[in-house]
Each structure stands twice: as C-alpha cells, then as structure tokens.
Amino acid sequence: MSSRKxxxxxxxxxxxxxxxxxxxxxxxxxxLVESERWVVHSxxxxxxxxxxxxxxxxxxxxxxxxVASATDDFLSDFEAAISEIPGNLQHLRVLTRDNPTQQExxxxxxxxxxxxxxxLQESVRLKQEAPRDEHGxxxxxxxxxxxxxxxTSITQQMREAEQHLLDTRKQTSHRLFILTVVTxxxxxxxxxxxxxxxxxxxSAELTAREQAEQTVRDSEESxxxxxxxxxxxxxxxxxKFSRELHDSLGQYLAGAKMNVEIFAAQRNDSSLAEAVQxxxxxxxxxxxxxxxxxxxxxxxxxxxxxxxxxxxxxxxRSGIEVKVNLPQDVSRLPKPVALGLFRVLQESxxxxxxxxxxxxxxxxxxxxxxxxxxxVRDYGKGIAPEVLRIFRAKGANPGVGLAGMRERIRxxxxxxxxxxxxxxxxxxxxxxxxxxVEKTGASAAD
Numbered sequence: 001m002s003s004r005k006x007x008x009x010x011x012x013x014x015x016x017x018x019x020x021x022x023x024x025x026x027x028x029x030x031x032l033v034e035s036e037r038w039v040v041h042s043x044x045x046x047x048x049x050x051x052x053x054x055x056x057x058x059x060x061x062x063x064x065x066x067v068a069s070a071t072d073d074f075l076s077d078f079e080a081a082i083s084e085i086p087g088n089l090q091h092l093r094v095l096t097r098d099n100p101t102q103q104e105x106x107x108x109x110x111x112x113x114x115x116x117x118x119x120l121q122e123s124v125r126l127k128q129e130a131p132r133d134e135h136g137x138x139x140x141x142x143x144x145x146x147x148x149x150x151x152t153s154i155t156q157q158m159r160e161a162e163q164h165l166l167d168t169r170k171q172t173s174h175r176l177f178i179l180t181v182v183t184x185x186x187x188x189x190x191x192x193x194x195x196x197x198x199x200x201x202x203s204a205e206l207t208a209r210e211q212a213e214q215t216v217r218d219s220e221e222s223x224x225x226x227x228x229x230x231x232x233x234x235x236x237x238x239x240k241f242s243r244e245l246h247d248s249l250g251q252y253l254a255g256a257k258m259n260v261e262i263f264a265a266q267r268n269d270s271s272l273a274e275a276v277q278x279x280x281x282x283x284x285x286x287x288x289x290x291x292x293x294x295x296x297x298x299x300x301x302x303x304x305x306x307x308x309x310x311x312x313x314x315x316x317r318s319g320i321e322v323k324v325n326l327p328q329d330v331s332r333l334p335k336p337v338a339l340g341l342f343r344v345l346q347e348s349x350x351x352x353x354x355x356x357x358x359x360x361x362x363x364x365x366x367x368x369x370x371x372x373x374x375x376v377r378d379y380g381k382g383i384a385p386e387v388l389r390i391f392r393a394k395g396a397n398p399g400v401g402l403a404g405m406r407e408r409i410r411x412x413x414x415x416x417x418x419x420x421x422x423x424x425x426x427x428x429x430x431x432x433x434x435x436x437v438e439k440t441g442a443s444a445a446d
Contacts, residue, residue: 011198021187028180035173041095042166045102048092049155049162052109055084056116056151063120067127067137078124082117089113102161109154116147226403253282303338303365304328307345311363318353321360327367337431340412341365341374344405344429348376351401356380358424371414371432378424391418405429 062078065071089110096102123140126133259275298306304326311322333341345363352361358380366373391402405427406416414431 011194013194017187017194018191021183021191024183025180025187028176028183032173032176032180035169035176038169039166039173042162042169045092045095045162046159046166048088048095049158052085052088052092052113053155055081055088056113059085059117059120063123066124070127070131075124078120082121085113085117096158099161099165102158105154105158105161109151109158112147112150112154116144116151119144119147222403223407226407253278256282298338298342303333303341306338306342307363307365310342310346311349314349314353318349320349320353320358322349323360323362325362325364327365333367333372333433337372337412337433340408340431341372341429343408344374344416344427345376347401347405348427352376352378352380356382356424370434371430373431374429375426377421377426379421380424382420382423383418383425388418388420 059078059081062074062081065074066078089106092109093103093106096106119140123137126136126140130136256275256278259278307326308324311324314320315322349361349363352358356378358378360379362375362377364373364375364377366375402416402418409416409429409431412431414429417428417430419426419428
C-alpha cells in the first residue's frame with residue numbers, strides 16, 4: 001500500500017473513531033443526564049415529604065395555640081396549614097407515580113393524614129363550641145397519638161425508600177460519569193494517535209515527493225550538461241571524420257586519380273596497378289569507418305561476433321591484451337540491448353586505453369534467464385575516489401563517457417556500476433530482460 005493510501009486510511013479511521021466515540025459519548029451523556037434527573041427527582045420527593053410534615057406540624061401548632069388562647073390569628077394559621085396539606089399530598093403522589101411501592105405508602109399516608117386532619121379540626125370545633133371542655137380535648141389528644149405515630153412511620157418508610165433510591169442513583173450516576181470520562185479520554189488519545197500516524201505518513205509522502213522533484217531537477221540539469229557536452233563531442237567527431245576522410249580516403253582517391261590520368265596519358269601499367277592498390281585501400285578505409293559507426297555484424301551475426309571483431313581490432317590497434325568470455329547463443333537478445341551493451345563495451349575499452357595504463361583487460365558477458373550482465377575489467381591504476389563518489393551520487397556524472405553509458409543503460413531499464421578491482425576497476429552493465437522486452441514491444445507498438 002502506498003503512503004498516500006495509508007494516510008487516507010489513517011485519516012478515515014480517525015474520522016470513524018471520532019464518529020463512534022461521539023455516539024458513545026452521546027449515549028453515555030444521555031444516560032448520565034437521565035441518572036442525574038432521577039437523583040434530582042429523589043430530592044424532590046424528599047422535599048415534598050418535608051412539605052407535608054411541615055404543613056401538619058404547623059397545623060398542630062396553630063391548633064394548640066388556638067385551643068390555649070382562642071386567638072383568631074392561630075385559627076387563620078390553622079386553616080392556611082390545613083388548606084396546604086391536600087395540595088402537598090397530591091404533589092407527592094404525582095412525584096411517586098413511577099414507584100408502585102411509594103404509591104401504596106402514599107395512599108396510606110393520605111388516609112392517615114385525613115384522620116389526623118379530622119382530629120385537629122374536631123379539636124378546633126370543640127374549642128369553639130365548648131371552650132372549657134378540657135376532658136374532650138384530652139380525649140382527642142389521646143386519639144391523635146397513634147395517628148401521629150402512623151404518619152411518622154409512613155413518612156419514615158417513604159424517606160428510607162427514597163434514600164435507598166437516591167444512593168443507588170448516585171452510584172449509577174457516578175459510574176456513568178466515570179464511563180463518559182474514560183470513553184472521551186480513550187477516544188481522544190486514539191484519535192490523536194491516528195492523526196499523528198496520518199501526519200507522519202503525509203510528511204513521508206511530501207518528503208518522498210520533494211526528493212523525487214529534486215532528483216528530477218538534478219536529472220534535468222545533468223541532462224542539459226550532457227546534451228551540451230554531446231553536442232560538443234558531435235562537432236569534434238564530425239571534425240575527426242572530416243580529417244579521416246580528407247587525410248586517408250581523400251588521399252587514396254586523389255592518388256588513384258593521378259595514376260589513372262598518368263596511365264591514360266602514358267599507358268604505364270605500373271600506374272594502373274598502383275591506382276588499383278590505392279582504390280583497395282580506400283575501400284578498406286571506408287569499410288573501417290562504416291564498421292566503427294555501426295558494425296554490420298551486430299545486426300547480422302549478433303553481439304558475440306560483433307564484440308569479438310571489435311575486441312580483436314582494439315587489441316591490434318592499442319597493444320592491450322583482451323581476454324574475452326562471451327557465450328555463443330546471444331542471438332535472442334533484443335536489438336536495443338545488444339546495441340547498448342556494444343556501446344558500453346566500446347566506451348569501456350576506449351577508457352582503458354586512454355586512462356588506465358593497463359596492459360590487459362577482460363570482457364565477460366553473462367546471460368541469465370531474467371537479465372544480462374556485461375563486465376569489463378582492467379588492471380590499471382584504477383579510478384580516483386572523488387570520481388567514484390561523484391558517479392555514485394544521484395544526478396551527478398563525472399564525465400560524458402560514463403554519463404552516456406549510464407543514460408543508455410538506464411533507458412533500457414538497467415543500471416551501470418563501477419567497482420574497484422584491486423587493481424583496476426570493474427565496469428558492470430546489468431539489464432533486466434523482461435522489462436526491456438516489454439519496453440521494446442511497447443515502442444514497436446507505438
């Protein structure tokens with residue numbers, strides 16, 4: 001998977017995680033709010049019970065004050081407190097409608113409260129009708145004791161039930177709060193990690209892209225320098241062939257022309273024979289120049305024959321002993337591969353003759369199922385370390401000869417390497433056959 005796809009997958013995973021954590025947080029928060037609402041509800045029930053008790057207590061105090069003093073203020077307070085009790089009881093029933101047990105206790109509380117209110121009202125009525133009937137008031141007070149005990153018992157049971165619910169709901173609310181905090185923390189940490197991974201992948205992709213762009217710029221600069229140098233060499237090569245044609249082939253043809261003219265004027269047979277000899281030398285020189293430009297053996301007999309022919313001529317001209325190890329069956333090599341390897345062989349032997357000072361060299365061609373390897377080795381003074389460093393640096397070329405070989409091999413999908421031979425140096429050209437065949441086929445199709 002490429003860095004871009006990995007970054008996209010990490011970003012999508014982070015978004016999915018955030019979405020899922022958002023849902024989890026929403027549900028946890030919803031349950032937490034619901035739990036807190038029930039906690040508040042328990043406090044409301046307890047407060048409603050307190051309101052009922054408060055109203056009853058105020059009614060009892062007002063009744064006692066009225067019985068003791070027969071003051072209308074106490075009577076007004078009594079009637080106000082009595083009027084609040086039904087509303088408080090109704091509010092308590094509404095708050096406990098979700099709890100059947102509390103509803104049953106609430107019904108018992110209403111019944112007991114009704115008896116308690118009735119006794120209080122009877123005491124007030126007795127005070128109004130018989131102000132001095134202390135015996136009747138005492139009897140009503142005795143009847144009030146069990147009713148008050150029952151009210152206290154019922155309200156205590158309701159408070160204990162609500163306290164138990166309150167404790168349970170607080171525990172649940174606390175657990176939900178912890179769960180919400182843990183969910184948010186884990187989701188945040190995972191999201192940060194995924195975004196960090198995404199950032200690293202994007203940074204790696206941007207770095208690779210910058211390196212690729214820098215390589216392209218270096219290659220373009222190297223190509224411009226190489227092109228300029230090749231144009232200079234092309235002009236020099238043209239001047240060289242111009243001199244060769246003028247100094248060798250031109251002289252032979254001029255001599256032959258003069259001999260033919262002498263023969264035509266004097267009928268001298270030796271002039272004719274000399275003219276024929278000069279024409280033979282001109283033909284041989286023309287063939288040599290033609291073969292150097294593009295050996296016909298390369299197309300007709302294959303790389304092995306062309307390489308042997310060139311190596312033999314090179315050995316004769318330079319005096320360097322060249323050991324050749326070439327397989328016979330290399331006819332299946334694509335023509336671009338054969339031509340590229342032949343040019344590398346030419347340039348390598350030329351460099352040996354010019355720069356190495358070696359008296360011998362070796363040429364080896366290995367033909368493998370998936371690639372072909374050409375090695376040219378000399379036993380001379382080797383190559384300078386700075387030149388080797390420049391050659392191995394990306395986009396750098398120490399000379400037009402090495403640059404031309406490397407670009408030619410790279411165009412065929414292979415690579416060129418220089419290795420110290422201790423002594424001398426080994427030039428290796430490796431070309432994958434499968435890629436070259438595909439490229440050649442595509443070029444032919446185009």
